[in-house]
Amino acid sequence: MAGIVDIENNSNGYIQDMRLYTSTRGEGKAGNSSNCCTGSFSSQASCPTSGVDHYNYFKKSCPNCFAYAFDEPSGNTVFQCSKDMENGTLVEYTLTFCPDPSAL
Template sequence: MKLTFVALALVAGASARTFHVVNKCSFTIWPAIFTDQTSPGRITSRPNGWKQGAHTTVSFAVPDNWQKGRIWGRRDCDFSGPNPGPNSCVDGGCNGGLVCDAKTGTGVPPATLAEFTLSGAGNLDNYDVSVVDGFNLPMSITNNHQDKCHVASCPVDLNPDCPKPLKGPFDKSGKAVGCKSACEAHLAPDPNNDPNCCTGSHSSPNTCKKGGVQFYDYFKSRCKNSYVFAFDEPSGTALWTCPSGLKADYTITFCP
């Protein structure tokens, strides 16, 4: 039986969209929200983290000017310890424990991210599914204007076949529940000059290209419509837009 929890209250008079977070996984996850401090709008209709059972949906209002925001899922969490925080989950944990800290609770990689800037430049919503920080859960972003706005997704479970240098962390049974990016796996000798992280002499689109990012093809071939590394936009299948005038409502689905 599918359960739906709704929290749509916003400050009176504020323009809003409706976001739906759907857990189609066969297990509990702990979704989280983070809003960059420079965003002109903040989500007040939902806390920055919650527990969500399998096959349930949580819906809430998001301000029309929510920008540089992200939503992700955490796995295998236990917040019963004396100092709950980023290590309370096997992956995706954040400062603050269950409810991620508003200023520092960005989440611990590897974690699949749904990223949004609503009402951005050119009167466009920008959104993507990012594995730049690695992967932990399959994810898709859809909306109620699919005839005009593309699906962003990484719908495949990348954990079982994750390349050995990237594989992990692991749950108590030894099963991989994460697949690090080459950047997060620190495969280059100098983190300050790393083609996988686009740092140092590789810090521009002209000097950091997919050919220099290790295991780029592993992620992109399985998750074509996702953002794989910092300058993946030339692929044409990383960043997606939707006219802001449509006032699209978005659905983030885990394990689509």
Template sequence: MSTWQFYLLLVCIFLSIGLNSASRFRLQNRCNGTVWAGIQGGTGHPHMKNGGIQIRSGDTIAVDAPKKWSGRFWGRQDCFFDNKGKGSCLTGDCDGLLQCGGKGWTPPVSVAHFKLDSPVDYYYVSLVDGYNLPISIIPTAGSGNNCKPIRCFSDLNIICPHDLQFVNQQGKVVACNSACQAFNLPEYCCSGSFNSSVTCKASQFSQVFKSACPNAYSYAFDNNSTTFTCKGADYFIRFC
């Protein structure tokens, strides 16, 4: 191979990397115990790491997303799996699988959502399905007036209203249900005649979520200061 052919090959490799990779996500576990991250791609998008990865306390694991990727990340806690990847998690479980493979979460759970290159990246934290652990999104090297961190590191379990508490076998509060999950009423679920931003309003319960994580969605039509955008960013997804 001649010198110019070698350099041409390098250029093609770099171009290929640039065309196929959009953003790097760094999943960072600052919790005291292990977190099993769940990853679910949107319709037609890959479930990176086959949808699940174990992150020990203090570790950071990088995941590269392709162009135009959309999907969501969440944390699972108190998980036990056999050597075939079958088991269960106390919170955030995905059908008893270590690698979720496209399966979604079992509420209550805190979720980070992304839609990349549309034409900017859209991202937000949702507590619409409840809360199980602190989760934050921190962009790096991106640009844009609304390219800002979403820091949700308050322990909402401490202030979770009694009727929403999700407890373990020892009676400890390990997650906080949404009012929709707890009561299944249209006014809390934004369903039926409440399925619009005009009729579905913040409740006393969603306001508890909002006070703990002001930049997160606290109910379905919570559209104020909850969606952020970046151009050309990578992201830390920080648990705790």
């Protein structure tokens, strides 16, 4: 797919995150990114879909997915957990793109 960024594992075997993606795009830190909708881009008005790389590609391929921070009206889709609240261990995530509708 021309133009789509491949997210590769880093030297520790973990998937690279938005901090790497934004720094390689010249945006600097993920804390102020139009792709991550953070910092000065943290509201829907300041983070339109036109500023999010590949938004239309993902929405066309999977129209029911959340392709950016404000695709869902509650505004509660973007949050982070750095550690498990109960035992202090790192939190693990599983992301499923375009799940089988029968599995939902």
